[in-house]
Amino acid sequence: MEQTAFLVAAVATTFFLAGIVKGVTGMGLPTVAMGVLGALLSPLTAAALLLLPSFITNVWQLVSGPHVMALLQRLWPMMxxxxxxxxxxxALLAGGDTRLTTSLLGGVLVVYASYSLLAHPFRISPARERWASPLVGLVTGLLTGGTGVFVIPAVPYLQALGFEKDDLVQALGLSFTVSTIALATGLFWHGAVPKGDLLMSTLAVIPALLGMAAGQAIRARISPLIFRRVFLAGLFLLGLEMALRVFR
Structure with missing residues (x-):
């Protein structure tokens, strides 16, 4: 009973905090949720719990602007x-090799945090976009299926396409929504989502939405840049600890 109560509290707190990050920075809910829950539970369980909060919050982000069809026409090869x-x-995530998937998840978090903190912005030309989009989509998908995290290399790539701010937010929402649907399909295909996890995922939508609302209020009072740097530094340390577990 105590263990169940701890799990419920941990999941609710994690998604509330992840919602705050998304509310302040416009992204990060799946990454935070996978990072924190992946440190407490198996990455498979964390990914199953992530499905509905990620889907709902990212669809909300996707439909918040007017250019959904234009983005689909441009980005469909990547999707x-x-x-x-x-x-x-x-199958890798569904297979239940916790040591391997936890280390892979940690490695992805380290790469994402390091890139976001240290890399200089770059641009992709339209000529390169034609072949880069399918390649970036494939690598993103392979990492999504293996770790439950779908930010690398999709996020830096979309940032490099020169979208206006609102269109970039929508493009990220589109990529995250497609990734969440694909991940859910893969996990259900392998029978790797227990009914209890699905119920918990449904309940996790509430703290995630509350966290997003809180984050949007916080954004007006603090520097999003400083908040993002602190968040990424914490994500780097968490990912490093997870990546090194395979050597224990």
Whole structure:
């Protein structure tokens, strides 16, 4: 009973905090949720709990602007290969090798945090976009299916396409929504989502939405840049600890 209560409290707190990060920075809910819950539970369980909060918050982000169809027409090759890559690698996450998937998840978090903190912005030309989009989508999908995290290399790539701020937010919402649907499909395909996890995932939507609302209020009172740097530094340390567990 105490263990169940601890799990419920941990999940609710994690998604509330992840919602705050998304509310302040416009992204980060799946990454924070996978990072924190992946440190407490298996990455498979964390990914199952992530499905509904990630889907609902990212659909909300996707439909918040007027250019959904234009983004789909431009980015469909990337979205298609995200689905292909995720389905191809979802057996790894569903297989239950906790040591391997935890270390892979930690490695992805370290790479994402390091890149976001240290890398200089770059641009992708339209000529390169034609072949880069399917490639980036495939790599993103392979990492999504193996770790439950879908930010690398999708986020830096979309940032490099030169979108206006609102269009970038929508493009990220589109990528995250497609990744979440593909991940859910892969996990259900392998029978790796217990009914109890699905129920907990449904309940986790509430603290996630509350956290987003709180984060949007906080954004007006603090520097999003400083908040983002602190968040990324913490994510780096968490990912490093997870990545090194395979050597214990």
């Amino acid at each position: 298609a290969t995200i689905v292909i890559g995720t389905l191809a690698s979802s």
